[in-house]
Amino acid sequence: MNATPQQLDDPRRPVDRWLGNYSADHRHPTNVLIHWICVPLILWTVIALLWLVPVPAAIGRAGLWAGAAMFLALTFYLRLSRVLGLAMFVAFVVLGLLTEALYRTLGAAPLLWLAVAVFVLAWIAQFVGHRIEGRRPSFLTDVAYLLIGPAWLVAKLLRRLGVAY
Numbered sequence: 001m002n003a004t005p006q007q008l009d010d011p012r013r014p015v016d017r018w019l020g021n022y023s024a025d026h027r028h029p030t031n032v033l034i035h036w037i038c039v040p041l042i043l044w045t046v047i048a049l050l051w052l053v054p055v056p057a058a059i060g061r062a063g064l065w066a067g068a069a070m071f072l073a074l075t076f077y078l079r080l081s082r083v084l085g086l087a088m089f090v091a092f093v094v095l096g097l098l099t100e101a102l103y104r105t106l107g108a109a110p111l112l113w114l115a116v117a118v119f120v121l122a123w124i125a126q127f128v129g130h131r132i133e134g135r136r137p138s139f140l141t142d143v144a145y146l147l148i149g150p151a152w153l154v155a156k157l158l159r160r161l162g163v164a165y
Contacts, residue, residue: 034129
């Protein structure tokens with residue numbers, strides 16, 4: 001994240017800064033609702049698309065690249081907050097199991113088309129939400145916000161459950 005002088009003086013924890021900045025761009029109820037639907041869908045599509053990247057048999061099987069990407073993302077989340085990182089781990093396991101089931105049931109080509117279609121439609125909806133919000137998506141200021149979106153939703157769930165992150 002490119003820090004401004006004001007952000008450098010911010011006494012909040014880094015996780016609170018990230019989530020607070022993201023929240024500032026997501027206040028309109030319609031945009032928030034769209035994000036509750038589309039952010040998990042987009043996260044799943046990224047996992048599914050990485051699942052389909054060919055893996056040499058000598059080093060692994062389908063899903064290896066998705067697992068590697070999830071591991072790297074988890075290192076980011078765990079540095080922000082252990083609790084948030086563990087909650088994201090659970091989300092990744094669920095999405096990975098879903099992807100594996102769809103891969104086995106549908107096969108690679110139908111899964112690819114499904115993931116691409118969902119990806120495109122979910123991103124269109126996201127941009128519609130931001131049009132309604134009147135603010136541009138956070139990731140246009142810092143690409144790291146692509147990782148913050150899912151964490152923002154998980155943090156909201158944790159707060160609703162009374163779990164401090």
